[in-house]
Amino acid sequence: MTFRIERGQGEATPLIVEIPHAGLRVDAESLAFCIAPGRAIGQDADLYVDELYQDATAHGATRIVAEMSRYVCDLNRHEADYDADTAVGGRSDASAFGVVWRRTTEGYPALRAPLPKSELERRLSRFYHPYHKALRELIDETRRRFGYALVLCAHSMPSLGRGGEARADVVPGTRGRTSASPAVIALVERVCENFGYTWVHDQPYRGGFSTEHYGRPAEGVHAVQVELARRLYMDEGTLAKNSGFEDCRRFCSELVHSLAAFPRP
Numbered sequence: 001m002t003f004r005i006e007r008g009q010g011e012a013t014p015l016i017v018e019i020p021h022a023g024l025r026v027d028a029e030s031l032a033f034c035i036a037p038g039r040a041i042g043q044d045a046d047l048y049v050d051e052l053y054q055d056a057t058a059h060g061a062t063r064i065v066a067e068m069s070r071y072v073c074d075l076n077r078h079e080a081d082y083d084a085d086t087a088v089g090g091r092s093d094a095s096a097f098g099v100v101w102r103r104t105t106e107g108y109p110a111l112r113a114p115l116p117k118s119e120l121e122r123r124l125s126r127f128y129h130p131y132h133k134a135l136r137e138l139i140d141e142t143r144r145r146f147g148y149a150l151v152l153c154a155h156s157m158p159s160l161g162r163g164g165e166a167r168a169d170v171v172p173g174t175r176g177r178t179s180a181s182p183a184v185i186a187l188v189e190r191v192c193e194n195f196g197y198t199w200v201h202d203q204p205y206r207g208g209f210s211t212e213h214y215g216r217p218a219e220g221v222h223a224v225q226v227e228l229a230r231r232l233y234m235d236e237g238t239l240a241k242n243s244g245f246e247d248c249r250r251f252c253s254e255l256v257h258s259l260a261a262f263p264r265p
Contacts, residue, residue: 023069050063
């Protein structure tokens with residue numbers, strides 16, 4: 001299986017925790033096209049985020065966790081987001097970090113050559129479409145049961161920006177505060193404040209495909225992308241967990257607990 005769904009324990013809640021970037025696996029077919037070094041696969045993953053949110057099911061939330069690397073398929077991008085240097089037939093305005101990454105964050109090539117259209121379609125049909133079909137079904141099922149659904153899109157980010165500037169501890173991405181109700185967004189801020197974490201909305205991440213595509217407050221679906229600065233829980237040089245890991249895990253647990261217990265927005 002290329003992703004796993006873990007149901008909440010005890011009383012169910014309207015919260016879904018989506019973790020699309022923690023995977024490290026690269027299948028044999030993709031490996032034939034990939035030249036990204038093993039370190040880049042770990043460095044560019046949301047390493048350990050699935051562990052940080054390991055208590056989610058204990059709070060009654062459902063988790064959907066991707067197991068494949070974003071170098072195979074980036075599940076938080078639109079399926080048409082690829083340029084001609086990534087795959088045959090790509091758009092001129094698409095990103096090098098689209099549905100398939102052709103460069104590492106350090107600027108090294110990640111692909112031997114542009115993917116044939118058949119290889120791109122294989123990745124979409126095997127990894128991308130099943131994942132989003134399952135996520136849509138979870139959201140629809142949750143909304144039918146509770147009348148609404150909350151989606152926590154769980155991510156991590158490099159602690160420094162491209163210019164070397166320090167980023168906030170937490171970046172809640174809500175597409176300009178449009179993908180979730182003000183009450184849900186305020187709850188995320190409160191949990192950050194309780195833990196002494198700094199936060200900045202939408203800078204530099206406004207939320208990716210999942211937040212934009214599924215976050216429809218008027219239709220009862222509230223989605224927030226939460227980016228954690230990696231310095232909070234890991235050494236970004238060695239990629240090992242640091243002494244802050246347990247504190248960060250407690251933050252994630254409290255965030256999940258608060259959202260899971262949140263009354264209908």
